[in-house]
Amino acid sequence: MTHDRPRVGPLAATTERASRLDVDALLDDPGTGIVVCCGSGGVGKTTTSAALALRAAERGRRVVVLTIDPARRLAQSLGIEDLDNTPRPVAGVGPGSLDAMMLDMKRTFDEVVLSQASPDKARAILDNPFYIALSSSFSGTQEYMAMEKLGQIHRQAQAEGTYDLIVVDTPPSRSALDFLDAPERLSSFLDGRFIRLLLAPAKGPARFMTAGLGLVTTALTKILGAQVLRDMQTFVAAFDTLFGGFRQRAQRTFSLLQAPGTAFLVIAAPEPDALREAAYFVERLTEDEMPLAGLVVNRASPAARTDLSADEAIAAADRLARTSPGSTTSGLLRLHADRMRILQREARLRERWATAHPDVATTVVPALATDVHDLEGLRRIGSLLAGESAG
Amino acid sequence: MSPNHGAGHGAAHAGGRGDWPEVDLHVVSGKGGTGKSTVAAALALALASTGQNVLLCEVEGRQGIARMFDVEPLPYEERRIARGLPLGHVAPGAVHALHVDAESALLEYLAMYYKLGRAGRALDRFGVIDFATTIAPGVRDVLLTGKVYEAVQRNARNKSAMVYDAVVLDAPPTGRITQFLNVNDELAGLAKVGPIKSQADTVMTLFRSPRTVVHLVTVLEEMPVQETVDGIAHLREARLPVGGVVVNMVRPRDLGPADLEAARTGTLDREALASDLSRAGVEVTHELVDSLLEEARDHAERRALEDSQRTVVEALGVPSYELPRLPDGIDLGGLYELAARMREQGLA
Numbered sequence: 001m002t003h004d005r006p007r008v009g010p011l012a013a014t015t016e017r018a019s020r021l022d023v024d025a026l027l028d029d030p031g032t033g034i035v036v037c038c039g040s041g042g043v044g045k046t047t048t049s050a051a052l053a054l055r056a057a058e059r060g061r062r063v064v065v066l067t068i069d070p071a072r073r074l075a076q077s078l079g080i081e082d083l084d085n086t087p088r089p090v091a092g093v094g095p096g097s098l099d100a101m102m103l104d105m106k107r108t109f110d111e112v113v114l115s116q117a118s119p120d121k122a123r124a125i126l127d128n129p130f131y132i133a134l135s136s137s138f139s140g141t142q143e144y145m146a147m148e149k150l151g152q153i154h155r156q157a158q159a160e161g162t163y164d165l166i167v168v169d170t171p172p173s174r175s176a177l178d179f180l181d182a183p184e185r186l187s188s189f190l191d192g193r194f195i196r197l198l199l200a201p202a203k204g205p206a207r208f209m210t211a212g213l214g215l216v217t218t219a220l221t222k223i224l225g226a227q228v229l230r231d232m233q234t235f236v237a238a239f240d241t242l243f244g245g246f247r248q249r250a251q252r253t254f255s256l257l258q259a260p261g262t263a264f265l266v267i268a269a270p271e272p273d274a275l276r277e278a279a280y281f282v283e284r285l286t287e288d289e290m291p292l293a294g295l296v297v298n299r300a301s302p303a304a305r306t307d308l309s310a311d312e313a314i315a316a317a318d319r320l321a322r323t324s325p326g327s328t329t330s331g332l333l334r335l336h337a338d339r340m341r342i343l344q345r346e347a348r349l350r351e352r353w354a355t356a357h358p359d360v361a362t363t364v365v366p367a368l369a370t371d372v373h374d375l376e377g378l379r380r381i382g383s384l385l386a387g388e389s390a391g
Numbered sequence: 392m393s394p395n396h397g398a399g400h401g402a403a404h405a406g407g408r409g410d411w412p413e414v415d416l417h418v419v420s421g422k423g424g425t426g427k428s429t430v431a432a433a434l435a436l437a438l439a440s441t442g443q444n445v446l447l448c449e450v451e452g453r454q455g456i457a458r459m460f461d462v463e464p465l466p467y468e469e470r471r472i473a474r475g476l477p478l479g480h481v482a483p484g485a486v487h488a489l490h491v492d493a494e495s496a497l498l499e500y501l502a503m504y505y506k507l508g509r510a511g512r513a514l515d516r517f518g519v520i521d522f523a524t525t526i527a528p529g530v531r532d533v534l535l536t537g538k539v540y541e542a543v544q545r546n547a548r549n550k551s552a553m554v555y556d557a558v559v560l561d562a563p564p565t566g567r568i569t570q571f572l573n574v575n576d577e578l579a580g581l582a583k584v585g586p587i588k589s590q591a592d593t594v595m596t597l598f599r600s601p602r603t604v605v606h607l608v609t610v611l612e613e614m615p616v617q618e619t620v621d622g623i624a625h626l627r628e629a630r631l632p633v634g635g636v637v638v639n640m641v642r643p644r645d646l647g648p649a650d651l652e653a654a655r656t657g658t659l660d661r662e663a664l665a666s667d668l669s670r671a672g673v674e675v676t677h678e679l680v681d682s683l684l685e686e687a688r689d690h691a692e693r694r695a696l697e698d699s700q701r702t703v704v705e706a707l708g709v710p711s712y713e714l715p716r717l718p719d720g721i722d723l724g725g726l727y728e729l730a731a732r733m734r735e736q737g738l739a
Contacts, residue, residue, distance in 0.1 A: 041564055069566065172564070194521075215513045226585070272458075304682050305682035306679040312673065320670070320671045329664050330645075331647075335646070336683055339686055369696065370692065
């Protein structure tokens with residue numbers, strides 16, 4: 001049989017050391033309940049999440065995709081441009097179904113407060129200046145709320161049988177690790193020493209205050225001003241009863257992520273920074289015993305169909321340019337040399353990564369010449385993710 | 392390259408200070424994946440090539456500067472890492488780098504303004520430092536921008552510190568840049584009065600002055616260009632000064648318009664190509680000819696996308712600058728190459 005012959009030339013050199021990630025097997029497995037797409041900013045997480053969700057739905061799953069900050073035209077094509085924090089069905093998808101939603105961080109936070117506190121208390125919290133700033137700031141809140149929303153949708157799906165697969169996009173953080181770290185940071189703050197310190201003047205008699213505490217309060221007043229400190233104290237006092245709840249919820253979502261029904265996909269681009277982030281993330285997932293399904297390398301340069309090397313192409317282009325300057329053929333050879341150099345660099349980067357992480361299954365998605373902003377484009381990405389050639 | 396210079400900006404001349412002679416703080420932002428850190432680093436080198444002493448700051452904890460310049464990870468301390476290109480008669484200035492982290496910035500701030508040695512440690516013990524730098528809304532950004540402000544506006548409190556002609560900030564991405572620089576708004580409603588509020592006000596005054604510009608890095612694709620358009624609108628709304636648009640990773644220009652059109656429509660002359668190839672001493676196979684034609688078509692599609700997006704960028708009415716995609720990736724040599732392109736086009 002001829003097709004068993006090993007490939008030769010530069011094509012063979014780009015063969016992955018790691019095994020191929022079987023995206024369809026992952027999506028078809030009824031045991032897969034949650035797919036989390038993570039990675040550094042600008043590697044195509046949102047598009048990948050949407051493409052995976054669509055592919056799963058068209059292979060028969062009942063899917064909801066939770067996106068964080070989709071490009072406007074992608075959001076339009078999914079019908080989720082108006083943020084209302086509720087999954088909306090996407091038309092024209094079958095035999096399964098696809099719902100999509102865009103996370104509204106502040107609204108999610110408000111909903112948690114409303115569901116946990118009495119109406120009066122909830123009002124006091126929602127109106128507090130410190131709460132307003134906290135719930136709409138980016139530092140950690142978005143990550144926490146993405147986890148919170150995932151937990152909510154999962155509970156709802158369990159109770160009502162609405163969905164059998166949840167695909168989650170993660171916030172565009174400084175680092176992919178923020179997604180895992182932020183919730184813990186927020187909840188450890190919420191029941192940490194600092195909170196007790198803020199509550200101390202309101203609750204305990206002053207004599208329990210140590211010298212250290214006095215120093216801290218004085219310093220805070222100096223730096224933040226008395227008004228900010230007062231707002232924080234009021235907020236903390238009102239929020240006090242909810243803290244336990246918050247911590248519990250964060251822990252529940254954390255263990256949900258560790259459960260076997262969850263699959264993490266690390267998304268990267270064939271660039272040193274993105275692959276380095278991906279490596280950190282893989283190590284972290286392993287440490288936290290989170291189920292890693294594999295690596296998706298987006299935006300790979302499309303392969304060439306010839307093994308003419310960059311150097312040979314440049315040499316030939318130079319020879320041609322001597323006799324006929326500005327010839328079309330020498331232009332084509334220079335373009336080919338440029339492409340071969342990029343391919344070589346990308347292949348080397350991926351090989352290095354695979355050598356360091358031999359057990360991480362990988363799929364490589366070639367860059368498309370144009371942008372993706374409709375279902376048809378998402379379908380194309382989906383088939384490329386699954387290893388089918390571009391249609 | 393076809394830089395589109397907006398009104399009021401002259402062309403570069405050797406030893407001159409480019410299109411932004413009044414600027415002390417160059418903020419560089421861009422969508423993730425467009426190469427904003429690369430552009431910030433190259434801009435620092437380009438400015439140093441005009442003889443200026445430059446500080447390059449990063450605030451996102453990634454140690455990207457250390458990797459690009461191939462030096463040890465940077466501490467919270469200004470380190471000399473490179474010098475500009477020696478161009479003509481101008482003696483190049485030096486590039487220093489600073490990795491700003493919020494925690495060190497807070498402790499330094501406390502020590503500098505409040506002489507809080509012991510209390511600073513107590514704050515740390517009670518988790519206040521951690522709170523202020525990670526959870527407290529807006530405080531983190533006030534600290535990071537505050538340190539950048541201090542580097543631009545050196546005063547007597549920081550006696551032994553180096554004074555720079557220009558500071559380049561590798562800033563958070565486009566989606567967050569206005570919020571990051573608009574520290575005032577972030578704190579509004581939280582701190583209406585008090586020292587932290589007045590600190591934010593002082594920083595804002597610099598950011599809104601003609602001494603600051605925000606450059607946005609993009610590539611010629613729909614999403615990043617749209618984000619650039621939105622980013623500029625947000626910056627203007629917040630009355631923050633918009634600088635230039637730096638178009639990065641532009642594809643090579645080895646084919647002229649007629650060839651591009653032929654490549655797109657599949658009418659490139661196969662026979663002529665084959666005979667040229669054999670004349671150039673290349674062994675001609677069907678695969679080779681097919682591959683070259685297919686590559687030409689991909690390239691032509693890409694160039695068409697770039698052209699349509701370039702029109703959008705030009706309509707923004709701000710100066711734009713174009714940098715080539717370097718096939719071998721970015722190393723120190725690549726940074727110098729990009730710096731030279733910036734000088735040619737007058738970004739520095």
